[in-house]
Amino acid sequence: MASFGAASSGGDRTAEFSGNFVPEVEQLKFSTTCSFSSNSMAQISRSVATLRIAGDDLDPEEITALLGHAPTRAYRKGDLVAAGSGTRIAPFGHWQLCAKDAEPENLDSQVAELLSGLTQDVQVWRLIARRYSVDLFCGLFMQESNEGVGISPGTLLSLAQLGIKLDLDIYAADADC
Incomplete structure (x- = not known):
């Protein structure tokens, strides 16, 4: 050790x-x-946040019952799902809950919005995390070439305690070359 x-x-x-x-x-x-x-530092201009749970045998109704909240979008493996202007066959099951977009960025409030309506039972979250992939997808959209984001220790602790991976996707401002 x-x-x-x-x-x-x-x-x-x-x-x-x-x-x-x-x-x-x-x-x-x-x-x-x-x-x-x-x-x-200049604050990120806009953020989106989505709690995502995915897995081969994911049953959206089971996740909804465990978490105590309906998803924004959900489907089972093999379902036909909208994709662009057409449809595709879902390669895995998926359950997601989206927070309201924040402009300017406010990941702390978005995480609070997402988690406040869900169970805080750590054992339920551990069960879900053992069976499925669980993450919080955050899209961060910059308008300037140098913007930043701060995430509070409380938010990070909440995500860690529930076994939720933080996934940051950062979109740069258009560069004049």
């Missing part, structure tokens, strides 16, 4: 590190010599 060292006011302490270890805040020592403003 690897070690994770953490200093505290009571001297150096070393805690065992496992995949689920979360260090206690009082164990960590942070430097306070550097400060920054939360408004130090």
Whole structure:
């Protein structure tokens, strides 16, 4: 087992590190010599966020019952689904829930919107994550060449506790070449 060292006011302490270890805040020592403003970068112009669950044998009705919320879109493997101007046969089952687009970007509120209507039972989320691919797809759309995004520790912790992978897709502003 690897070690994770953490200093505290009571001297150096070393805690065992496992995949689920979360260090206690009082164990960590942070430097306070550097400060920054939360408004130090231009904000991403627009964001979209979609919770996606996918798998070969995914039954959308089962996911809806487990999470306690109807999806924005769902289908089973083999269903005919709309694709552009036509249709295609779904190669896997899919359940998705979309948040309202945010302009300017606000991933924290979009994640809160998505998760607030769903079960917070970690055991249910673990069951789903063991059986299916689960992610939060975020599309970030820039208007300028240098825009940024910040995601709060609370949002990141919520996603981690529920086993939801964060997937960021960043679309650059049109460049004048």
